Amino acid sequence: xxxxxxxxxxxxxxxxxxxxxxxxxxxxxxxxxxxxxxxxxxxxxxxxxxxxxxxxxxxxxxxxxxxxxxxxxxxxxxxxxxxxxxxxxxxxxxxxxxxxxxxxxxxxxxxxxxxxxxxxxxxxxxxxxxxxxxxxxxxxxxxxxxxxxxxxxxxxxxxxxxxxxxxxxxxxxxxxxxxxxxxxxxxxxxxxxxxxxxxxxxxxxxxxxxxxxxxxxxxxxxxxxxxxxxxxxxxxxxxxxxxxxxxxxxxxxxxxxxxxxxxxxxxxxxxxxxxxxxx
Numbered sequence: 001x002x003x004x005x006x007x008x009x010x011x012x013x014x015x016x017x018x019x020x021x022x023x024x025x026x027x028x029x030x031x032x033x034x035x036x037x038x039x040x041x042x043x044x045x046x047x048x049x050x051x052x053x054x055x056x057x058x059x060x061x062x063x064x065x066x067x068x069x070x071x072x073x074x075x076x077x078x079x080x081x082x083x084x085x086x087x088x089x090x091x092x093x094x095x096x097x098x099x100x101x102x103x104x105x106x107x108x109x110x111x112x113x114x115x116x117x118x119x120x121x122x123x124x125x126x127x128x129x130x131x132x133x134x135x136x137x138x139x140x141x142x143x144x145x146x147x148x149x150x151x152x153x154x155x156x157x158x159x160x161x162x163x164x165x166x167x168x169x170x171x172x173x174x175x176x177x178x179x180x181x182x183x184x185x186x187x188x189x190x191x192x193x194x195x196x197x198x199x200x201x202x203x204x205x206x207x208x209x210x211x212x213x214x215x216x217x218x219x220x221x222x223x224x225x226x227x228x229x230x231x232x233x234x235x236x237x238x239x240x241x242x243x244x245x246x247x248x249x250x251x252x253x254x255x256x257x258x259x260x261x262x263x264x265x266x267x268x269x270x271x272x273x274x275x276x277x278x279x
Contacts, residue, residue: 007048007128009075010060024108026061026075026126028134030142031101033085034069035094042091049128052136058083064135069096070143072135074106074126102142106134114210115217129208133215141222147231155234161241 009026039053042065046056053065061075063084071088073080089095105120112122114130123130219225 007062007126007131008060009062009126009131024126026106026108027103028106028121028138029073029076029081029101029103030138031071031073031081031085031099032069032142032146033071033088033096033099034092035096036092037065037067037069037071037088038091038093039065039067042088045087049132052132054128054132054135055084062131064132064139066136066139068139068143069094070139072138074131074135100142100146102138104138114214116221121218123214129211130214133211134218137215137218137222137224140224144224144227144231148227151231151234151238155238161245 042053042055043050048054048056048062055063055065057063057073057076057080059075059077059080061073061077061080063071063073063076063080065071065088069092071084073084106126107117107120107122108124108126109122110124114122114124116122121134123134
């Protein structure tokens, strides 16, 4: 394992509207590339930190890698991105084709209140703890966006099935298609439940009040808790619907078996009566 390196992110100077003063800024890029990244396989990379895994990029930027499939790059170039994705691919499972990316600006200004301001995020300094907090919030927000888009398509399938049950107590689709729908819902619930937990926090927040305030402002801006609760509610609804469908299918199947048994008994009685009177 390589010895962890210092952060020392490269920043660009940006002129302010007040005369000759300048601030420093750097870009942040969020990628959601896979269902899971096995970070233990990546410890041969130039490490900056282990929790979460933070590595040095070739152009002196940094990347924070999360097990739930998100990567946040700071002060990166296009070559950095290609270099990192090539190294990450063998450690990824469930690669996401055509994954979306999100970029924003980090402004370094000791005089400005830390936290989101418009489309940018302000920090007093680009130190490791602050960068990790920003990466955590951005990755989890991007993750929630991903989950919301995936879950909405599955959640939309619930309404027509519920309407069928409400109208006549039966489904308008055949058993095979119904089983496919149940399977899709169960897979969606499992996939979403196995993703990153947005309620986790880093230990550094427990001892640094300044970082707690920064984390709280970012968490409030991106509404992590509220959106996470909405996802949990939808997952619960999908789970209940899938369970109801399975119970309905099982009941229908057992009811059909009972009918078949009664029909067979009736046929056997008819044959017995026929044999008794005509032979």
